[in-house]
Every structure is written in structure tokens, then in C-alpha cells.
Amino acid sequence: MEKLLKDLLMSDGISGYEENVAKIMTNALSKMCSSVETDNFGNIIGKLGNGKKKIQIAAHMDEIGMVVKHVNEKGYIYFIKVGGINDSILPGKLVEVINKKGEHIKGIIGTKPPHLMTVEEAKQPIKHKDMFIDIGLSSRQEVLKVLDIGDQIIFEPNAGILHENFFYGKAADNRISCYAMVKVMESLSKIKDLNAEIYACATAQEEVGLKGGKTSSFKVNPDFALIIDTTIAGDMPGIEEKVSALKLGKGVAITMMEASGRGTIVPHKVRKIMLEAALKNNIAHQIDIIDGGMTDGAAIYTNREGILTGILSIPTRYIHAPSSVFNIKDIESAVKLAVATIQKVVKKL
Numbered sequence: 191m192e193k194l195l196k197d198l199l200m201s202d203g204i205s206g207y208e209e210n211v212a213k214i215m216t217n218a219l220s221k222m223c224s225s226v227e228t229d230n231f232g233n234i235i236g237k238l239g240n241g242k243k244k245i246q247i248a249a250h251m252d253e254i255g256m257v258v259k260h261v262n263e264k265g266y267i268y269f270i271k272v273g274g275i276n277d278s279i280l281p282g283k284l285v286e287v288i289n290k291k292g293e294h295i296k297g298i299i300g301t302k303p304p305h306l307m308t309v310e311e312a313k314q315p316i317k318h319k320d321m322f323i324d325i326g327l328s329s330r331q332e333v334l335k336v337l338d339i340g341d342q343i344i345f346e347p348n349a350g351i352l353h354e355n356f357f358y359g360k361a362a363d364n365r366i367s368c369y370a371m372v373k374v375m376e377s378l379s380k381i382k383d384l385n386a387e388i389y390a391c392a393t394a395q396e397e398v399g400l401k402g403g404k405t406s407s408f409k410v411n412p413d414f415a416l417i418i419d420t421t422i423a424g425d426m427p428g429i430e431e432k433v434s435a436l437k438l439g440k441g442v443a444i445t446m447m448e449a450s451g452r453g454t455i456v457p458h459k460v461r462k463i464m465l466e467a468a469l470k471n472n473i474a475h476q477i478d479i480i481d482g483g484m485t486d487g488a489a490i491y492t493n494r495e496g497i498l499t500g501i502l503s504i505p506t507r508y509i510h511a512p513s514s515v516f517n518i519k520d521i522e523s524a525v526k527l528a529v530a531t532i533q534k535v536v537k538k539l
């Protein structure tokens with residue numbers, strides 16, 4: 191696995207705590223951008239090229255996670271969730287609390303063993319409010335010496351290869367797209383007559399309300415915005431093909447509609463440009479129409495007087511879990527299609 195991809199997957203950055211991912215993105219974008227800045231909101235914006243048209247690429251940096259809410263007198267830590275997490279995935283997981291010094295403190299999300307549950311209790315899903323984190327210290331005083339209320343909590347960092355092109359990692363949503371965005375900028379930097387200003391925006395706080403997409407697109411005010419994010423792959427038990435027909439390894443998804451229309455409804459002329467770019471360049475792709483979930487696109491395309499927006503989604507299994515599975519070939523398709531789309535947009539829009 192390439193170092194940049196691994197570093198992004200292993201890094202920590204729940205919504206509002208993206209500084210470490212931001213450092214990685216600043217370093218990576220500095221290699222080809224003429225300027226890289228951090229705005230008031232915590233978005234990283236790298237600029238490349240000159241020309242009349244302004245193109246924004248957006249990939250969010252934040253991951254879902256938790257925040258320390260309370261430490262009881264016995265040293266157990268209670269937490270709030272940040273972003274969409276189903277409580278059922280939490281019991282027994284290894285997590286890390288990151289303190290002000292940047293130290294990672296390991297902990298286990300504890301719950302009562304099944305042996306001691308009543309029949310009624312065993313039937314009920316355990317709520318995160320009843321779970322606690324055990325870091326191996328036995329009093330509130332001891333715990334508050336190593337961490338503070340308000341510190342972020344992430345799932346144990348992990349990243350690697352399962353088999354051939356099938357990779358796994360924490361925070362694949364959306365670090366794989368941050369990685370893809372860097373690769374897109376690398377490709378675009380080699381095109382001599384690009385004739386456009388490209389702004390690569392690694393956005394903050396997407397998982398809690400598409401916030402960085404909104405503020406960064408207001409600042410950049412682009413003629414066209416291209417969002418890169420993950421989407422739900424349907425090639426696993428429990429998901430019917432009619433719900434998601436997206437498969438790993440079958441190419442990047444061109445998202446046309448999110449959250450049954452409450453999210454982005456990608457304009458028809460943008461859909462056409464993206465489809466033509468994929469077909470003309472023989473880029474593996476799939477079409478994504480989803481009932482639930484949305485991306486920064488929804489905030490960007492309704493910003494100002496409306497911003498023309500397209501969305502590329504990388505099919506991913508088990509998003510918003512401690513580890514997700516994706517196919518490296520789909521990232522390659524995403525990069526190719528992003529570059530082809532941007533070239534077409536610069537000439538046609």
C-alpha cells in the first residue's frame with residue numbers, strides 16, 4: 191500500500207479535530223500546488239494552474255468517532271458519538287483517546303457480559319449511552335491526568351491489503367478520496383494547456399452536516415465543483431441488488447442523486463459530461479442513485495446562486511464501521527474520471 195494512502199487511513203481526525211489529516215494533505219498538495227492554505231474553518235485549499243474557469247475538487251477529511259463526555263469515579267469514560275454510528279458495532283471495540291499532547295491512549299468499549307444479562311436485557315440492543323471505555327485506570331483523578339473531557343476518540347487505526355486489489359482501513363470514508371484528490375492534482379499538474387484554476391479542497395466537518403463543503407465553496411466560488419467521496423457498495427450479504435447494485439472492482443460510481451433527492455440532484459448537463467468522459471476514455475464506472483446518505487455536494491450545489499456540481503463515489507463496504515473494504519482499482523478509475531471530467535468541463539461549460 192502506498193505510504194500516502196496508509197498515512198491517511200491511519201491518521202486521526204473526527205469532525206472538528208482534523209489537524210493531523212490536514213498536515214498530511216498540506217504536505218501532499220504542496221508538491222504540485224502554487225499555494226496551500228488553511229481557512230478559518232479548517233479546510234485545506236490547494237491552488238493549481240491559471241485560467242478563466244475556476245474548478246473546485248472537494249474531499250472531506252473528517253471521520254466518524256466519539257468524544258469524551260464524562261469520567262466516573264471508578265475511571266470509566268462515557269462518550270458522545272460524532273457522525274453516523276450504529277450502536278450495535280461498538281461493544282468490545284478497541285479505541286484510542288487522543289489527548290492534547292497527541293498521545294494515543296488505548297481503551298476498550300465495555301459492556302456487561304451476556305452471562306449476567308436478564309433474558310429481557312439480552313434481547314435489547316445496548317445503547318451507546320450505557321457503554322463506557324475502560325483504559326485500565328481505576329479512578330477519575332488518574333484518568334483526568336492523562337486525558338480531558340472533550341478529547342476525540344477514534345477506532346484503532348488499521349490499514350492493509352486483504353487480497354490482491356481488495357484493501358481495508360479505518361476511515362476509508364473519506365481518506366481514500368483525499369488520496370484520490372492528491373492523485374488527480376498530480377495528473378492535472380502535468381497537463382500544460384489546462385487553462386483553469388483548480389482548487390483542491392480537503393474539507394472539514396462533512397460527517398456532521400456538510401459544513402466544510404459549504405464554507406470552502408463560498409470562498410472559492412467555482413464554476414464547477416467535483417466531489418469525491420465513498421458510497422455504499424451492495425456486494426455483501428444483507429443488501430439486495432435493487433437497494434445497491436454497486437460492486438467493488440467494477441469502477442468508480444457516478445452519483446446522480448442522493449438521499450432520494452434531499453441531497454444533491456446532479457444537473458443533467460453535468461451527468462452527460464461525466465458519462466461522456468467515462469465512455470470516451472474507457473473508464474470503468476457504475477451509476478449511483480441512492481435512497482440515503484449525502485455528500486458535501488448537497489451543500490455546495492445549493493451554495494451562493496447554485497454551483498454546478500458533479501459527484502464521484504468510490505464503492506466501499508462497511509462504511510462508518512471500525513474498518514472498511516475497498517478496491518484500489520476503483521480509486522484509479524475515480525482519478526482517471528475526475529481528470530477527464532475536469533478537462534471536458536474546462537472546454538465545454
Ligand SMILES: [Zn+2]
Pocket residue numbers: 250363364396419420
Ligand atoms: Zn463520506
